[in-house]
Structure formats: structure tokens, C-alpha cells
Amino acid sequence: MSFSYPGKDEPALHRISLTIRRGEVVALVGENGSGKSTLAKVITGLYLPDEGQVCRDGVDIAKVDQRELHSEVAVVLQNPVEWPMTAENNVRIGRLERPDPDGSVLAAAAVDSGTDAVVADLPRGWDSVLSREFQNGCDLSGGQWQRISVARGLYRDAPLLVADEPTAAMDAPGRARRVPIPSLTAA
Ligand SMILES: Nc1ncnc2c1ncn2[C@@H]1O[C@H](COP(=O)(O)OP(=O)(O)OP(=O)(O)O)[C@@H](O)[C@H]1O
Ligand SMILES: [Mg+2]
Numbered sequence: 046m047s048f049s050y051p052g053k054d055e056p057a058l059h060r061i062s063l064t065i066r067r068g069e070v071v072a073l074v075g076e077n078g079s080g081k082s083t084l085a086k087v088i089t090g091l092y093l094p095d096e097g098q099v100c101r102d103g104v105d106i107a108k109v110d111q112r113e114l115h116s117e118v119a120v121v122l123q124n125p126v127e128w129p130m131t132a133e134n135n136v137r138i139g140r141l142e143r144p145d146p147d148g149s150v151l152a153a154a155a156v157d158s159g160t161d162a163v164v165a166d167l168p169r170g171w172d173s174v175l176s177r178e179f180q181n182g183c184d185l186s187g188g189q190w191q192r193i194s195v196a197r198g199l200y201r202d203a204p205l206l207v208a209d210e211p212t213a214a215m216d217a218p219g220r221a222r223r224v225p226i227p228s229l230t231a232a
Contacts, residue, residue, distance in 0.1 A: 046097025
């Protein structure tokens with residue numbers, strides 16, 4: 046498939062062909078501007094290709110119900126969305142409807158992403174609001190936000206997880222962490 050951004054002469058993705066199998070971990074490596082982030086968005090159905098198709102289980106995702114499609118993907122973006130809400134809600138927003146009565150799912154996502162250490166340093170722990178615009182709100186560093194964003198992606202527990210340079214702003218211990226991927230460990 047190919048994809049061009051509106052108003053651009055050169056396509057960002059030109060005749061890409063790729064198969065990803067269930068349970069597989071694939072790393073995309075390339076120069077800045079080569080199209081990795083764009084490909085991540087096309088694979089997950091956030092953008093539709095201009096030419097060709099993206100198929101999931103043999104079905105063109107352009108023909109699948111958009112809500113169902115989005116429910117089955119998790120994307121940890123290169124620049125995570127910093128919601129002006131509590132630390133807890135910044136993770137749970139990955140899947141608000143996920144049952145977690147004893148908080149163990151939240152805790153596991155926090156440990157696996159290193160968010161536990163971020164929350165331990167917050168004045169009100171999980172209840173701290175992550176925005177300076179609020180009274181008693183806190184500011185996080187870029188790497189701390191990335192940890193939250195990885196926790197959000199893990200908490201979402203989707204069959205397809207795309208992580209776009211999720212550790213770029215993290216320190217060495219943050220990067221070295223080995224994240225267990227739920228769908229793989231369950232298989
Ligand atoms: N929103 C956009 N509108 C127009 N052009 C864009 C947009 N986002 C990316 N591009 C262009 O598409 C091409 C691919 O960009 P993309 O962000 O996918 O690259 P990348 O491989 O992720 O780069 P990096 O390593 O810097 O993250 C680049 O030429 C870029 O300028
Ligand atoms: Mg990119």
C-alpha cells in the first residue's frame with residue numbers, strides 16, 4: 046500500500062508490503078522521516094492508505110466497523126498525550142471499561158512500565174493531578190510521561206500493540222526494562 050499526506054507530492058509510504066503474524070514482535074528501523082510513524086498509524090487504521098489495503102485476518106480494515114477496529118489496537122505514540130487528569134486516570138484511560146476491582150491490573154501495568162517509581166514520587170500518589178494548571182498539580186518529565194504512556198498501552202491489553210519510540214526520552218534503566226507482552230505470555 047501507499048500513503049501520502051494531503052498537499053505533499055512525495056508519498057510518505059510508497060508500495061509497502063508487510064505481513065505481521067499473531068504473536069510476533071516486529072521492529073521497524075529506519076532513518077528520520079522514512080515513514081515509521083506513518084506506517085504505525087496506517088497499520089492501526091488511524092490513517093487509510095490511498096492505494097492498496099491493510100487487512101486483518103484477511104479482511105480489509107476499511108470495511109470493518111471503526112469502533113471495533115480501534116478497540117483492538119493500542120498505540121503508544123512517539124509524543125504521548127498528556128491528559129490534565131490524575132496519574133491513575135492517565136493510565137486507566139487506555140481502557141476505562143476494563144474491570145479492575147482490586148487495582149491489580151493497574152499495579153501490574155505500573156510495574157512493567159516503571160510507572161510505579163514515578164507514582165511513588167508524586168505528592169498524592171495515583172491521585173496527583175498531572176497538570177500545573179490545577180492547584181497542587183504536578184509536572185512530569187518527558188521520560189516520566191513516557192512511562193505513563195507505556196503503562197496506558199499495556200493496560201489497554203489490545204491484540205495489536207504499536208509502540209512508536211516509546212523509550213526515546215527514558216533513562217537507561219527505563220529503556221533496559223523488559224516488558225512482558227500479555228498476549229504473548231498468555232499464549
Ligand atoms: N502530519 C503530517 N503532515 C504532512 N507530512 C507529514 C506528517 N507527518 C509526517 N509527515 C512526513 O511524512 C514523512 C514520514 O514521516 P514519519 O513521521 O512517518 O517518519 P519517521 O520514520 O517516523 O521519522 P522519525 O524517525 O523522525 O520519527 C516525512 O517526510 C514527514 O515530513
Ligand atoms: Mg517517527
